[in-house]
Amino acid sequence: MNCKQCNELLSQYIDLEVTPQDKVKIDQHLETCQACKTEYEELKAVSEMLKELPMKDLPEGFEAELHEKLVEASKEMKAPKPKNDKVVQLKDHFRRNVKRYSLAVAASLVVMVSFESMNFNNGSKMEMAMEPSVETSMDMAYEVTEEAPMLRVEESDGAQFKSTEESFTLELTNADWAESQDDAAPDFSDVNAEELRIGTADDQPEIYAGGFGEDKEAVAFTAAPQPAQVNRKIIQTGYLSMDIENYDEKLEQIMTMTTKMGGYVEDMSSSYQYGYRTENPLKMGHVTIRVPQVQFHGVIKTLDELGRITDQNMSSEDITHMYRDIANEVANLEVREAKLREIMDKAVEIKDVLQVENELSRVRGQINDMKGTLIQWDQLVSLSRITINLYEVESLEVYIEPIDNSLLTRIRESFINSINDLVYSLENLAILAVALFPFIVGYSIVGFIGYKIVKRIVKAIKKRRN
């Protein structure tokens, strides 16, 4: 047994899951090979440590909480299955978020009205224009909330559903949510509904908070520059394990390829698989590379040509929503910052100046934080991360054509066997010859004498007849 075979079986050996034959072989190998012995002891130590980890008790109130959830789940299950899933989903969704929607409608009305007022009035008149608009929107919000329970009661009325849908759509359009709406329109599948819910839940109350907070004008500016991002932000990651020949050469190739494509190596480490003192030291290691997103599949293809991919995972994460949320918030804060600067210019008293300055630096800090996140995301999106685990093997061929190889071996073995048999039989023949020699000599002497005697007798008889 060599080190590689032994190493592969070590974990099973620790878990007593090897065949008795293998066990004997490993025992023998471990006695002679210090490197494997160390490896064995370390792995065993790891396993022991894990086994000693204490079992966690259930947290307090776990069962009670679970019970409540079970009761809820049971109610959900017992409820009659709705006939039209899509409509019901939409309705349920609406029911859950009635408040949010009505607030959203109100907020978007504020935005619309104030935006228009901005166009027609100059700065000094703006505040006057704002006041009534807020009032109207409050009324609207109230109305919508009032209307909602009615929709709930008359479940079977198709016309009512339609109106629900209308108000739903209205809200979406108003809030510049065109993209999500596009997604949702052809098919209100579960996912889409949830996506929408998340989107609106996170976004709209924010606008609301800004709108009815201390600074009413901010919202008017904010909603206007809502970025219409059509391209999705997707973070792509890949994870590969591969067997390769010529470790150093291939690693070099991967690194060169990465730099050529405009990426960079983020992390790299190499080590010997079983120590460098073994007869044929093999290396292993991993390298994490960052490559432009468009090159992602090209890279994987190139890697495939370098060796044998044994394990391959890919995942992508869509952060469009989160990205947009933060981008919006940044826009919001920037407007606020501009406003604060305006106030700052007008401020006369030191007390006011200090207060405004305080606020300014706080807002600035928040903007910086969020922009930092956005930049980080941009990097993550533009450069995909691929982690590659590399295992050097003596020859890839052995693993590729094991059947042919064993056939050859078998042919060779049987040929050698036949030769051996032939030699063996010739030997036996020789032995037989030697063994029979005394008999042959003895019998031939006896035969010869007998022949002579018979010949003489025959001669004597012939003479007598003559």
Add this chain to the structure above:
Amino acid sequence: MTDTEKIFLKKSQEGDIASFEQLIARHQQKVYNIAYRMMGNEEDAKDAAQEALIKIYKSVSKFRGDSGFSTWVYRIAINACKDELRKKKHNIISLDKEIETEEGSIKNELADQGLKPDELVEQAELNETIQEAINQLPEQNRIAIILRDIQGFSYEDISSTLECPVGTVKSRINRGRKLLKDCLKQNPRWSYEGIV
């Protein structure tokens, strides 16, 4: 499965909550512990474990008994954890984000968990180190290691829980232990006998 459990199972399939609670009483701590090792903290573990148990409740009527009940339970638990982990990836939590209050904003600060000369603390710290190492394993290897070393499943059990061949289980465990060892080796207190 004992006869009592079979009765509980039958009743659970009809939707009886009390029976279901009896049925999973034996498993829920394990489910929680698997979740804890998968998620890496108690809060997420609780959510994932409850999520898993609710899923089990909802689909228990579909359980036909072609695999063992416990195997089936742990399979759902693991899948639930995977889902949660996938969801978790989205949430980025700031440890010192400013919290807005009426009087302005304050910094959210974490308590300093410095060293205390106490063996209990040391043990807890060691466990934390190990958990951190586990968190860094690739998902598949992590699952295999959790089931094998922490929960003490046999290779057969793991193979049927994960619905993959025993050979795969073997290599995942082997690989997982090696990675874990490499990770723990970076700890200065590592020696052949483990971390002392």
